[in-house]
Every structure is written in structure tokens, then in C-alpha cells.
Amino acid sequence: MNILTFSEARHLVSRTGLGVEWESVKNLEGLTREKAVEIVLNPAPAPVRPAPALTPWHKLEPMRDDSAQGRKDAWSIAQNEGKRLQGWWIEQMLLTSSPFIERMTLFWHNYFPSSIQKTLQPSLLHKQNLMLRQHALGNFRHLLKAVARDPAMLVYLDGYENVKGRPNENFARELLELFTVGTSEYGQADVKAVAKVFTGWGISPGQSEFAYSAGQHDPSPVTILGRTRAFSGDEVIDLLIEHPRTAERLVERVWQNFVSGKRPDKATVQSWAAQFRRADFDIKALLRVVFNSPQFWDATNRGSLVKSPVELLVGTVRMANYPRESTGEMVNLCRLMGQQLFDPPNVRGWLGGENWISTQTLLVRASYLSKVSRGNLNRRVDTGLRLPPKDQQEMVNWMLAVPPVNKLPEIPGSRRLANALMLDPAFQVS
Template identity: 45%
Template sequence: MREMLSTTTPLTERMTLFWHNHFTSSQQKVRSIQLMAHQNSLFRQQASGNFGTLLHAIGRDPAMLLYLDNSSNRKGAPNENFAREVMELFTLGEGHYEEQDVKEAARALTGWSVERDTGEFRIRPAAHDTGSKTVLGVSGNLDGDAMFDILLAQPACAEYLVAKLWREFISPTPDPREVRRIAGQLRDSHYDIKTALRELFLAPAFWEVNNRATLVKSPVELVVGTLRQFRFSYDDPLPFTFAIGQLGQNLFNPPNVKGWPGGDAWINSTTLLAREAVLERLFRATERPAARAQVMMQDGAKLPGQQALGREGKIQFANAVTRIGFDAHAWLAEFGSDDALVPDLRQRLAIQRAVLAREPSAPTNAALHGSAYLRSLVMDPVYQLK
């Protein structure tokens, strides 16, 4: 959370989170924060690097091997979990492989394991199946690396990845023709992720007005985006970590191997109210610290999937809340407005364009002074969209 809030390379952090939700692992099953941190570092190193390199590395990642049970995958008793998810969720998508391909891929991954004492990746030769295997029509004494190369060679792999990036950055409905075009560029670049991102960000669809406000902000995007855009001051990111957890995105603990479903699934009658409550509490940073702490302390009671804060944790949480600040005067000054004044029409429209992806869902009160007008925009449901 601190890295996302302070980084000078936000796209790197955005892509690190994207890969965390693509190559999903969970702390609840892995039970080693060191291995999860190592995996997170891998995602950051290859955030916009090379997908092929990342795929091969994730095949040797201890957290992934533990999460998808490949540490127990051995000759004569293959475990198909990792092989299946590599095809279905990581590279090809449903409909581009057969059940027999999964079985053969699992054999290729036998013996790829984890040293329990050190948490290091180990290939156990005695557990590896050296017999001939056939994956997607390619036969031979395949190991995990050879199997990954077969997957990367499939046109469906690049198209699957580009479509997922499209849903992350442009709209919920990828354009098949554009996906094929960009996927071709991705394959020609030998899976250079920057190439795909550049093509996506320069595509007309990325700038199309009709694609604005078609995607729902994830809890991380909502909270981190708000804190960065409005330049909130803080000492400790603990309250923000609790906030996104309560909104359903407990980092390092996605719900299952498919990750957070995202999109419209982020919003329902309960979560919308919770999101608005988080924003309301954040923008109370102009109130007295003691009152702010009392209001937000309920956020520190318990993080989903975690134990309740002890006395010291509650004190840390309360102290952190009192140090959250928002300088409305300085932020509004960039638009020629002021916290104590009612902005004119030009100023209101400029602030609105900076805050919302499209027109607000309800008319705003033109008589509101600067910070009140700003809060009315942030509390509008359109603020939940990107």
C-alpha cells in the first residue's frame, strides 16, 4: 500500500497488481509472507517486461507451486491443478485445449517442487516423468519449460492476454478485430508487455468517449486513486489497507484461483454504501483529529480474514487516522477556486472534469462552496467509475 501511494512509476504498481490477480496466489494457503513477497517482487520486476519470461518464472515460483499443489506433483500420481490453471486462467482460456492436454501438461510438470525448509524451488529428478508426452499436438520428453513454450506459441495465448488487458484499461467488451491486431504485435515482439500496453493506450478505443465510465474502480483504485489525486497527507498506510480489505480486496488474499472477479461485481447495494462511507471518512480529514479518529476507529475493528486488532494495534490505527490530511485550499487553488468561496461555472466544470469520468448522475448544487462542491462530486456514484 505504501509503495502504491508513493511510487513515481504508478503504471508499474498497477501492472504488479494486475499480475497478482492474473497469476493468483493466496497467503491463506501459501502461509509464508516471505514467499508471497518474493512473488510480488517478481511481478514488479516483469510488470511491463516480458510475458514469456514471467510465465517461465511463475512456473518456478514457490508460492505458486504451493498454492496450486504442484509441490506434490510426481511421476505416477500427477496433480493436475497447476497444469489446468496455466491453460485455463494464465495463457489460453477455456475452449483452446482438451482434457488430455491438461493431463499431459501435468506430467511435464512432475518433480517441480519446493524445498520446505528453505522455501526454494527444486526439481526432483526421481519424481519427474521422463516419458514422451503430447501437449497441443507437440510430442516429446517435455518438461515444464517446453510445455510453457508450446502454450506461448498458440495464437490464443496472446489474444487471451490482450483481451484481459483490454478489460482492465478500456472497456468490459473487447473489440475482437483490435484484439487480434494487438495480439499479433505482442507475438511479433516475443511477448514484450510494453508493446501490448503501447498499442492499447494509442488505440482509438482507449480515447473513445463511449468507453469512459464503463469500468468500475476496484477498491485499490478507488482508495489509492483518491489519496494520490487529492494529495492526502498521512504517516501510516494502515487505515487504507483496512479500508480496501473491508471493501473486498484484501491484498495477498484473493478469494480463489480466479482472483477478484472485478468489473460490476465490485458494486452492489452493500458495497456501494461502504465505498461512499470510506470516501466520506477520508474527506473528514479537515475536521478535528479526535473526531476523525472516533469516526474511523470502527474501520480498525477487524479486517476480513484476519484477527481483530489488539490494544496496541488500535492505538496505532487511531494515531494513523489523526494524521490523515487533505488541503482543500491548495487543491482547489489549481482551478482558481477556494475552499471558502462558491466556484463560478467555469471553475465548477473544470473541477468536475478532473474528478468524474462523465457528467454526474444527479445535478450538483451551484451554491456550494469549494470543498463542499468537491465532496458532492466525490460522493456521486459516477466517481466509482473510470
């Protein structure tokens, strides 16, 4: 039986939570890997904070086409409410009792990105966030069909402008290229055909719900990936889901987010994808395979993932109860570090990995960690730090995924040591 050591329990918490919280690690230590993974995959439900005040779709959308001043006003409202929405999610991540759900919601937010800058609709992005967390550990087929009907996605990829006689190919192209089979498996004719199938998919006037308009739909037969018929939108999604490359490409993204920044070998991808398909695309079943795999537990894969800005900011606060910045300041820090929630750079989302690190972002990271950990180390001041380890080695094992790069301080003291470890390059990886 594989009984988890402290280090192994820490690794599981680090990869599936938001911050290596001491209690979470100790709760998993001593369990079998299989039991610990099941605990992670079946989190207790956690309440979602009420939405901030956001202008509804039917009031904000007409302003975009009203006049130059109307568009300017719509943009201003969207920016202000967008920051409010970003703060809402950060606060949710800071306070939740189920951090794995937040982490998976963030994963899908990057897999199916939509942005404030393009949509100018924070209220729709909030609804999308609730949809993604609802399906976060559900079925990928159901999730993709929900994404295709999601009002924020319909605006982001211009699906609501895709009508008979004037097809818009944006959603069709990203559905094929990014969400399912990938560029090597389709041609431009497939893009045109898929776009035709999704004509008439839009948003109901005066509301913010999906609506299908039969009058705006082109029902003529098309050929998609070599199959010809009059497809429905759901039938196209089923066709793309069943294609072997769809499961393989999702496995590759899961690997990059939870296992290693290095490319997975082909045999592993094919094996995990086959198990995913046999489980009828159950997301939890795929993650069970991943978290129980030798590759996930391989010691060489520890410390191989650069912490995202959200993981660094939120995780540090949750890890040791450091005094946190105001929500507005954390929103700004996310921006400076390159990860604005609800505002990924483009339809491919954040690239992650070593792309999180640049000269500028590294300075911001170091400044933040220095600020939240420094204090006056020569005085006994109650800063609210929660540092449960009893000795130096236990502290190192808890705070870092790999051995420290810098020399540890010679003067004893848990606060001084915590400060040194947080400023060590090893703290930047999980």
C-alpha cells in the same frame, strides 16, 4: 498530430496511474498522444519499501504438518503477517513515484493469483510480488516461466507436491485454462500430460527457492495439443505461449482492465494479439498498441470502468492529498470493499467491473468518501487538501471522467464542490 487536451491527458493518467494526480495530468497535457504514452510506458525507477518482518518458509512450513496445534499456530502467524504484508503494499502504492508499475503489478497479481489463505506463506507472497513487478513491463514468455518456478505459486497450486508416480494436476489445469490457451483448446488428456512434464518441480528443503528434482521427474514422452515428445517444462510453456489463443486471451484481459468493461470485438482482439506475437510477447509493446489505439481514446469508453477498491482508496488519497487513514484501517477497508491484497477469492482472481459494486460495498465506499472529504465546510480549516483547479468547471473536469449525475452545490467553494463530486456516482468510475 493528436495533441492531448486536459480531458484526454486526464483519461490517460486515470487508466494508468493510481488517482488522477493534477501534476501528472498537466505534465501530459499538450503533448502528442505518442509522446505521452511513451512517458507512461517508461517510468523512472522507484524504490520498493523494505519488506515487513515475515517468518521464513523453512520455519513456517514444518508447522503445517507438525500437529493440530502446529497448524493452528501456522494459520495464526500467516494471518497476522498477511495483514502486515497487505499494509506494506498499500503503503508502497501510496508513496511510489511510479504508480503505473504498481498498477501493472496488481494486474499480474490478479492474472496469476496466489493467496494467504491457501499458502499460509506471506514471505513467499512478498517474493512473488517482487517477481511480478520485475517482469511487469517485460516479456510475457519470461514472466510465465518465472511464475511456473515461483515458490508461492508452487504452494498455491500444489506444484511442489507433483512428483513421479503421484502427479498433481492443479498447476497443469490452471496453466492451460487460465494462464494460456483457455478451456476450448485442450482436454483432460492434455492436463494429465502437462502435469507429468512438471513433476519434480518444487522448493528446496530448508529454503524458499525453486528446486528441480530429477529423481521425482517423469521423463516419458507425452502428447500435448497434438504434439508428442519428451517435453521439458520450459518447452511446454513455449508451446502454449505460441498458441494463438494465449495472446488473444491476454489481450481480452488487458482490454477489460484498461479500455472498457464491454467485450472487445473479435477483429480488435485478433489484431492486437497478432501485433503482440510479432513483438515476441513484449508486454510494453502490447500496451503501446493499446494506449495508442482509437478504442482507448474513444470518448464512449471513458467512465466505463468501475474503480477497484484499491483504485478508490489509494487513488483518492493520491489525487487530492486527503488526510489518509492508518494503513491498518485501509487494509480493513479493502476487505470490506472486496479486494484483499494477496488474498483473491480463488484462482480466477477478482472478477472486477460491476462485480465490485453491491449493496454492502457501495455503502462502504460512500462512507469512506464522505469521511475523507467532509470537514467543516463552513469554516476555513487547513485540512491538507490540495485542490489546484481555479474554477468550478476545471474542478469537475479534473475529478470526474464523465459529467456529474447529481446537481452541483449552489453555494460556492472548492472544498464544498470537492465533497459533492466525490459523493457523486460518477466518481466511482474511470
